[in-house]
Amino acid sequence: MPARPRRVPAVSSPPLPLRSRARLRRAVVGAGVLAAAIVLSACTGDGPEGGDFGDGDFADDGCTSVVVATSSEKVNMLDALADAFKESAEHEALDECATVRPINVSSGDATRFLTSGEDWPDDDPRRWPSMWSPASTVWTERVAAAASASLVGEPESFTRTPVVFGVPETMAKALGYPGEDIGISDFEALCQDPEGWASVGKPLWGSFKISKTNPNTSTTGLSAILMQSYEAAGKTADLTAEDVAAAADFSRVFEECVIHYGDTTGKVLTTLYDETQNGAGGSGYVSAVALEETSLLNYNQGNPDSHTVQPGETLTPPKEKLVAVYPSGGSMWSDNPITVLGADWVTDAQATAGAAFAAFLQTDAAQAIVPTFGFRPLDEDVPLGDLFAPEYGVDPAGPAVSLPRPGVDVVSAAIDQWTQIRKPSSVLEVIDISGSMDEPIGDGRSKLDGAIEGAQSTLGHFRSTDEVGVWAFTTGVESAAGKNLVVLRDVSPLQSDRESVDSALDDLRFAQREGTPLYDAIAAAYDEMTSRAEPGRINAIVLLSDGQDTDSSISLDSLVAKIGKASSEGGDDAPVRIFPIAYGEGADTGALQRIAEATGGQWFDASDAAKIDLVFASVINNF
Numbered sequence: 001m002p003a004r005p006r007r008v009p010a011v012s013s014p015p016l017p018l019r020s021r022a023r024l025r026r027a028v029v030g031a032g033v034l035a036a037a038i039v040l041s042a043c044t045g046d047g048p049e050g051g052d053f054g055d056g057d058f059a060d061d062g063c064t065s066v067v068v069a070t071s072s073e074k075v076n077m078l079d080a081l082a083d084a085f086k087e088s089a090e091h092e093a094l095d096e097c098a099t100v101r102p103i104n105v106s107s108g109d110a111t112r113f114l115t116s117g118e119d120w121p122d123d124d125p126r127r128w129p130s131m132w133s134p135a136s137t138v139w140t141e142r143v144a145a146a147a148s149a150s151l152v153g154e155p156e157s158f159t160r161t162p163v164v165f166g167v168p169e170t171m172a173k174a175l176g177y178p179g180e181d182i183g184i185s186d187f188e189a190l191c192q193d194p195e196g197w198a199s200v201g202k203p204l205w206g207s208f209k210i211s212k213t214n215p216n217t218s219t220t221g222l223s224a225i226l227m228q229s230y231e232a233a234g235k236t237a238d239l240t241a242e243d244v245a246a247a248a249d250f251s252r253v254f255e256e257c258v259i260h261y262g263d264t265t266g267k268v269l270t271t272l273y274d275e276t277q278n279g280a281g282g283s284g285y286v287s288a289v290a291l292e293e294t295s296l297l298n299y300n301q302g303n304p305d306s307h308t309v310q311p312g313e314t315l316t317p318p319k320e321k322l323v324a325v326y327p328s329g330g331s332m333w334s335d336n337p338i339t340v341l342g343a344d345w346v347t348d349a350q351a352t353a354g355a356a357f358a359a360f361l362q363t364d365a366a367q368a369i370v371p372t373f374g375f376r377p378l379d380e381d382v383p384l385g386d387l388f389a390p391e392y393g394v395d396p397a398g399p400a401v402s403l404p405r406p407g408v409d410v411v412s413a414a415i416d417q418w419t420q421i422r423k424p425s426s427v428l429e430v431i432d433i434s435g436s437m438d439e440p441i442g443d444g445r446s447k448l449d450g451a452i453e454g455a456q457s458t459l460g461h462f463r464s465t466d467e468v469g470v471w472a473f474t475t476g477v478e479s480a481a482g483k484n485l486v487v488l489r490d491v492s493p494l495q496s497d498r499e500s501v502d503s504a505l506d507d508l509r510f511a512q513r514e515g516t517p518l519y520d521a522i523a524a525a526y527d528e529m530t531s532r533a534e535p536g537r538i539n540a541i542v543l544l545s546d547g548q549d550t551d552s553s554i555s556l557d558s559l560v561a562k563i564g565k566a567s568s569e570g571g572d573d574a575p576v577r578i579f580p581i582a583y584g585e586g587a588d589t590g591a592l593q594r595i596a597e598a599t600g601g602q603w604f605d606a607s608d609a610a611k612i613d614l615v616f617a618s619v620i621n622n623f
Contacts, residue, residue, distance in 0.1 A: 058126040063097035064349045066357060069105040069129035071219065072266070073294055073306050074336065077159075077373035078102035078133070081366055082357075090360040098353035103127060106263055107134035108217035115146040120345070130350040131357070133338040135219035135292070138411055140337055145408045148342075155337035158361035159375040162331040162399050163223040166269075166289040166296045166322035168276075169393070174202050178390075181328035184231040187288060188250060191257035197287075210257040211289040214621040215415050217263040223332035224290040225414045228254055230403050231329045239406040241413040252421040259600070260538050260577060261422070263621040265291045266305035267602045273304040274597060276318045285600050289322070292334055293394055296322050297374035300392045323393040330401035336375070419463075424537040425623040426467035428491050429455055430525050432545040433472045433508055434516040436586065439546075441609040447546055447584055448513075450609055452505045454616035455544075459498045461620045468494045470501060471525060472508055475515035475551050482524050484517045484551070491532065518545050518588075519552035519559045522595060526563050526576060533574040538623050540577050540601070545592065546584040546609070556591055564598030577601035579619055584609040 058065065070078055082100035085091050091098065110132060113121065120128045132152065134140060140155045165187070167177070174197070175182050190196060190208035197205035213221035230239055232247035262268060268289055275285055298306045299322055302315030309315065338361060340346065340354040360366055367377040371385045388396040437448040445453075455470070462468055469491030471481060479487045488504040489497070525541050533539040549556070563578065578601040580592035585607055596603035602622070606615040 058101065058124070061099055063099040064094075064347075064353045065126065066098050066100045066131060066350055066353045067127060067129040068100060068102045068131040068133055068338070068357075069110055070102050070133040071107045071135040071336075072104040072264070073135070073292060073298075074133060074159075074373075074375075075102050075104050076306070076308050077370065077375060079308065080369055080373070081361065084365060084369060085357050085360050088360045088363070088365065090356040090363070094353055094356055096349065098349075098356070100353075100357050102133075103129070105129075106217045107136065107139045107219050108215070108222070108263075110134060111139045111142050112216075114143045114151060120343075125345065128343075128345050130341055130343075130346040131338060131354045132341055133336060135334040135336060136223070136405070137335050137337045138219070138222060138405055140339065141408050142411065150342045153339040153342055155339040156358060156362070157335040157337045157378065158358070158366070159336045159370045159377060160333050161292045161294040161336070161375050162326065162333050162402075163220055163227065163290065164293050164296065164324040164326055164331060164399070166291050166299065166393070167287065167325050168320050169323045170320065171197075171202075171205070171287055172323045172325060174200055175325075177323060177325065178395075182325050183328035184228060184254070185329070187257070188231075188254050190287075192253050205287070206284065208257055209259045209285070209287045210254070211265075211268045211286045212258050212261060213265055213290070214261045214263050215418050217621055218265070219334050220265060220290055220292055220295075221261070222411070222415065223334070225251065225418050226406060226411070227327060227330070227332055227403060229414060231327070236330050236401055237404055239403075239410055241410050244410060244413045244417055248417060248421055251417070255418075255421055255423045256536050258423050258538075259286055259575075260540065260622040262602070263618055264305075265289065265295050269295065269299050269304035271597065271600065271602060273299065273302075273318050276320045277316070288325070293324055293376075294374035296324050297387055297392050297394060321393050324395065324398065326395065326399035328400070330403040331399035332403050332405070335405075424466055425462065425540065426491060426529070426532070426534070426537055427462075427540050427542060427623055428469040428471060428525055428529055429458075429542045430521055430544070431455065431470070431472045431508065432474070432516060432518065432521075432547065432583070433486075433511050433513050434474045434547060434550075435513045436516075436547050436584075437513055439584070441584075441612075447609050447612075448509060450612040451544055451546075451583065452508055454612040456502050456505055457613050458616050458620045459494070459501055461623070462494050464495045465493055466623070467491050468501065470504065471521070472511065473517060473521035474511070474513055475517055476512060481528065484515075484520060485524060486511065491528070515551035516545070516547050516549055517551040518547075518549035518591075519554045519556060521552075522578070523554050523559055523562060526578070529576040533576050535574045537574075538577075539574055540579060540623065542619055543578060543580040543592070543595075544583050544612075545580070545587060547586045548588040549591070556594070560594055560598045563595065575600060579604065579622060581606050581612070581615055581619060583612060583615075 140152045143152045193199045196207035212224050215221035215225050228251045229244045229247040232250035233243040302317045338358050340351050370377045384396050388394050431451055439447050441450055470488040472486040473484055475484050477486050479485050481487050489501055529539055578595055578599045580596050580603045582589045582592045583606045593603045604615050604619055606612050
């Protein structure tokens with residue numbers, strides 16, 4: 001096994017030459033539930049699904065293995081570039097062959113991990129990265145400032161893509177697309193206007209709804225809040241922390257339009273795609289999605305989650321494409337750097353091979369591959385190809401204004417501000433405590449232990465003003481909420497009650513555990529949350545179940561009809577969305593997916609019950 005990393009103080013130091021970094025190889029890496037979520041992001045990153053590599057993918061092929069932790073939307077492209085690297089002069093010059101293996105790790109999660117002081121959270125050292133390619137240099141700068149510049153080495157961009165707003169084409173035309181400029185201020189005005197879409201002559205479309213990702217884990221989410229501050233300040237350069245502070249009211253209005261947050265655009269785009277294909281058009285779900293141009297191109301080709309397209313797989317374009325709105329005030333760019341990590345587990349051979357791969361990415365041969373995956377090459381004079389065309393919803397000449405990346409202090413100020421102004425939440429967590437929850441998950445814990453600890457890990461995310469409730473369900477119990485339900489905490493502002501909620505969750509270990517009245521529990525929770533739902537906040541149910549319904553009086557079809565009514569009618573200003581977690585191999589994933597889709601929520605796969613705390617970390621990013 002590779003040597004474990006040495007801890008170093010969290011101080012900034014000047015960049016070191018590659019050879020010195022290869023010898024020094026210091027690791028400043030971290031753990032904790034949220035940091036550990038990078039393992040989860042291998043399955044639920046900003047784009048592709050899947051990335052928990054098995055033995056076959058990392059089998060010894062006799063070559064130096066160079067693992068690249070990369071933001072999800074680049075996995076497909078880096079796979080192709082890794083193959084091309086094998087045939088390059090840069091590879092030929094190595095003393096021994098090298099195999100580059102990209103794995104999906106969200107930029108924000110990797111940043112927290114690299115700055116917090118623990119080991120890389122993967123039991124298999126073959127998956128420990130020797131290179132890192134986040135979506136933006138913003139993240140490498142944060143690691144350098146918070147930990148050590150030697151850890152992130154000398155990042156160099158090899159491709160780029162602008163951050164845009166993807167709008168269903170019919171909706172975009174109602175705003176004047178493509179002839180009129182559309183800015184973030186126009187979206188803010190639609191958010192603030194109580195008439196919503198009616199203010200531009202489309203009353204049937206209801207309120208204006210925006211989807212954004214969580215800036216703590218997503219480059220797109222971070223870029224969006226910086227673009228809001230630029231817009232409010234009326235600037236196209238030199239954004240300051242004072243500008244960010246002055247933009248608070250503007251950004252708060254903008255956040256009020258958000259349907260829910262998340263750590264991936266892929267899940268939002270998949271939900272939109274499914275609704276569009278089923279004839280709903282998507283207008284009742286979301287009006288504009290903050291995303292990278294490359295993700296929009298994937299969506300319009302029929303790949304909403306940007307997964308790795310398998311041989312023989314046929315993609316079906318959406319019935320209603322998204323068009324890229326390049327905000328008139330300017331767009332941030334994801335500049336996609338790559339660097340050799342200065343970590344103790346990176347061998348001299350890996351560092352040398354990694355440097356060769358980074359050099360290959362700057363060559364004409366590599367740059368010619370980049371546009372075929374929806375990314376822009378570094379040289380603006382290089383032809384973009386057929387993909388960058390109105391047919392796929394993009395303008396090769398956009399954006400007209402490019403916003404520079406602000407300093408680390410400004411980025412930190414924007415993230416801190418978002419924590420305070422983000423849309424308020426009212427969340428009811430509903431936990432299955434039926435008999436099967438006693439089953440072990442292989443690490444000395446039962447399924448119920450994992451569920452309790454996962455739920456407890458979410459409490460630190462909520463502000464004291466956010467509303468949090470906790471219910472549990474099984475047969476043979478009763479409470480004020482109804483038959484087969486236990487109320488651990490009524491939905492109310494969390495305030496200073498984190499410790500008492502922690503304790504109440506611990507009490508579940510001693511509860512009786514019998515049948516699984518899953519659908520009845522969901523119906524009761526939905527009634528509770530719709531009766532108290534308010535506009536201007538995220539009203540949601542987080543559901544965890546490890547099995548199939550065995551004891552409900554309501555059928556699945558009747559439940560879906562009940563919870564999907566408001567969503568299908570559109571225009572609901574206070575929807576209640578359900579976020580089910582399919583927990584363990586016995587969970588009814590098909591039913592839970594239907595339940596999520598009926599409300600415009602998202603479902604999460606925790607078939608590996610040992611990772612339930614990581615799944616909770618991903619779910620909670622929606623709020």
